Amino acid sequence: MILAVASxxxxxxxxxxxxxxxxxxxxxxxxxxxxxxxxxAHLFLRGRQTGNEVVSIPIPEVDESLCDACGECGRxxxxxxIVSFGSSPLVFPELCHGCGGCALxxxxxxxxxxxxxxxxxxxxxxxxxxxxxxxxxxxxxxxPPLIRAVKSRMKNNGTTVILDAPPGTSCPVIATLRxxxxxLLVTEPTPFGLHDLQLAVDMVRELxxxxxVVVNRMGIGDDRVHRxxxxxxxxxxxxxxxxxxxxxxxxxxxxxxxxxxxxxxxFATLLWNIKEIRNGGGRAS
Amino acid sequence: MKxxxxxxxxxxxxxxxxxxxxxxxxxxYDTDSDTFEPVDNRQSVNTAQGxxxxxxxxxxxxxxxxxxxxxxxxxxFRALSAAGIRIYTTQAETVAEALEAFRAGAxxxxxxxxxxxxxx
Numbered sequence: 001m002i003l004a005v006a007s008x009x010x011x012x013x014x015x016x017x018x019x020x021x022x023x024x025x026x027x028x029x030x031x032x033x034x035x036x037x038x039x040x041a042h043l044f045l046r047g048r049q050t051g052n053e054v055v056s057i058p059i060p061e062v063d064e065s066l067c068d069a070c071g072e073c074g075r076x077x078x079x080x081x082i083v084s085f086g087s088s089p090l091v092f093p094e095l096c097h098g099c100g101g102c103a104l105x106x107x108x109x110x111x112x113x114x115x116x117x118x119x120x121x122x123x124x125x126x127x128x129x130x131x132x133x134x135x136x137x138x139x140x141x142x143x144p145p146l147i148r149a150v151k152s153r154m155k156n157n158g159t160t161v162i163l164d165a166p167p168g169t170s171c172p173v174i175a176t177l178r179x180x181x182x183x184l185l186v187t188e189p190t191p192f193g194l195h196d197l198q199l200a201v202d203m204v205r206e207l208x209x210x211x212x213v214v215v216n217r218m219g220i221g222d223d224r225v226h227r228x229x230x231x232x233x234x235x236x237x238x239x240x241x242x243x244x245x246x247x248x249x250x251x252x253x254x255x256x257x258x259x260x261x262x263x264x265x266x267f268a269t270l271l272w273n274i275k276e277i278r279n280g281g282g283r284a285s
Numbered sequence: 286m287k288x289x290x291x292x293x294x295x296x297x298x299x300x301x302x303x304x305x306x307x308x309x310x311x312x313x314y315d316t317d318s319d320t321f322e323p324v325d326n327r328q329s330v331n332t333a334q335g336x337x338x339x340x341x342x343x344x345x346x347x348x349x350x351x352x353x354x355x356x357x358x359x360x361x362f363r364a365l366s367a368a369g370i371r372i373y374t375t376q377a378e379t380v381a382e383a384l385e386a387f388r389a390g391a392x393x394x395x396x397x398x399x400x401x402x403x404x405x
Contacts, residue, residue, distance in 0.1 A: 022346070029388050074342070079333070079334055079335055080334065080335025080336075080338040080339050081335065083338050083341075083342065083364060083367075084344055085341075085342075085364075085368035085369070087367065090363060090364060090367050091333065092338065092360055092363075093333055095335050095338075095360070
C-alpha cells in the first residue's frame with residue numbers, strides 16, 4: 001500500500017505522523033520524504049546513508065551550426081523556456097520543465113538535451129526502515145521532477161510505502177499524491193486548520209484517492225473540523241491530544257512512539273483503520 | 286518605426302501600464318504614418334510563466350522596433366534584446382504623454398533590467 005500523508009496547512013504534523021507510522025510498522029517499510037524544499041524526516045530517523053545521487057532535468061542545448069532559426073521550438077514550448085527571434089533560439093533554463101519537446105519538434109536536429117542539476121536524492125537505512133529523501137538545490141523553482149526522482153526509488157515489493165508530502169495543494173503535492181492508494185490529511189482543530197483542510201479535501205476528491213483525517217493537537221481550538229468531517233462523511237482515523245510531552249519529544253528530535261510508548265497503540269489503530277476502509281469498511285469518502 | 290506602448294486601453298488617452306509582460310495590452314504606434322493599432326496581451330497575462338518572453342513575441346509579430354513601458358525584468362530584457370528591440374522606461378500617465386516624451390527624445394533607453402522578475 002502506498003500511503004500519502006498530506007495537509008493543506010503547514011506545521012500540522014505530517015512528518016510527526018509519517019515517522020511514527022514508519023516506526024510502528026517497522027522493518028521493511030519505506031518512507032519517502034517528498035517535501036524536497038525542506039525535508040526533515042531524517043531529523044527523527046537518524047540512520048546510515050546508503051545512497052546519494054544527483055538529479056538533473058534535461059534542458060535544451062542548441063547547435064547553432066545546425067539551427068536555421070525556423071522557430072518551431074519556441075512555438076512548441078508552452079513554458080516560454082526557448083524562443084527564437086530570427087536567430088538561434090534563446091534558452092531560459094529556469095523556466096524549462098525538461099519535457100524534451102523542443103528537441104523532438106526541431107526539424108534540423110539542432111537541439112540536444114543537457115542535464116541541469118536540480119538536487120539530490122539520499123537513501124538511509126534506519127532499523128529496517130528505508131528512508132529516501134530529496135533535497136532541492138537553492139534557487140531551483142521546480143520541485144516535481146525531484147519528487148518524481150524520489151518516488152522512482154520506491155521498491156514495489158508488497159511492503160507499505162509512506163509518502164511525506166509538502167504542505168499546500170499545488171504541483172509538488174499533486175506530484176507526491178499521484179499514484180497513492182490512500183491519503184491521510186493531517187489537520188488541527190482551529191479555523192486555520194479547517195480552512196486549509198477544506199482545500200486539501202477538494203484536492204484529493206479531484207484526484208479521486210480515498211482519504212481520511214488525522215486531527216492533531218486535540219484540545220485546542222474548537223469543534224468545527226469535527227463538524228465539517230461529520231457533515232461531509234469524512235472518517236477521522238486518529239486524534240492526537242495536545243500533550244506537552246509530545247511537543248517535548250519533538251523538540252528533542254525523538255519519535256513519539258519511542259519517547260511515549262503509550263502512543264504506539266494510537267498509530268497501530270490508525271493503520272488498522274486505514275486497512276478497514278481499504279478492505280471495504282465503507283466509510284471512505 | 287513602430288513603437289509599442291504598454292497600456293490597458295485602446296487609444297492614446299489610455300493610461301500607461303507600468304508592467305510589460307503582464308500588461309493588459311499594447312498600442313503599436315507607427316511614427317511614419319502616425320497611426321496606431323491596439324494589440325491584446327491577455328495570453329501573456331494568463332500564462333503561468335514566461336510572460337515577458339511571450340509579450341516580446343507578440344510585439345515582434347506586430348513589427349515593433351521600440352518598447353516604451355514602466356519597468357522591465359531580466360527575462361523580458363534578454364528576449365527584447367535578442368529581438369533587437371530598444372527599451373525605454375517612463376513614468377508618464379497616458380500613452381499620449383509617453384509618446385510626446387519619446388518623440389522629444391526625453392526618454393533614455395535602458396541597458397539592463399531595472400526590476401527583478403515578477404516585480405508587480
